[in-house]
Amino acid sequence: MENSSFTVTQNNIKNFSHIELKRLKHQVDAQLSKDRVRQTIAERESTISSCSHCKGKSFIRCDVTRQGHQRYRCKSCKKTFSSLTGILWWLKMCLIRWLTNYF
Known part of the structure; x- marks a missing residue:
């Protein structure tokens, strides 16, 4: 501006x-x-240095979310995660966004 x-x-x-x-x-x-x-x-x-689920150190980039966040796939547990996986405030932000969009 x-x-x-x-x-x-x-x-x-x-x-x-x-x-x-x-x-x-x-x-x-x-x-x-x-x-x-x-x-x-x-x-x-x-x-990011380890899997958010199993703390494995071996992972690869696999895709990008709709919001543009990099996702990774752990070679140990085969689960995907991002830098936001397991963060409580991220869940709160998603809930607030959902509530403001639908109510």
Whole structure:
């Protein structure tokens, strides 16, 4: 966003209703959350050293998820995993996304 349009947005915030401000806050929070998730994913993908299921050290790249995350297949247990497998907050994010899309 250009600096001038950002300034205009800042000035227009004074005229927003309470509901519009809440909607704007929700959009900003969602964007910030996505950015944190993307950063964490990138950090985890660069440090994968073992299978999330059996802790085996021998695995290969097998495919990419719809969201663009690299998936791996363990040569020991034959299961697939990604940098997000077994992360509780990822499950929470998926549940929140599902709830906001369907309700």
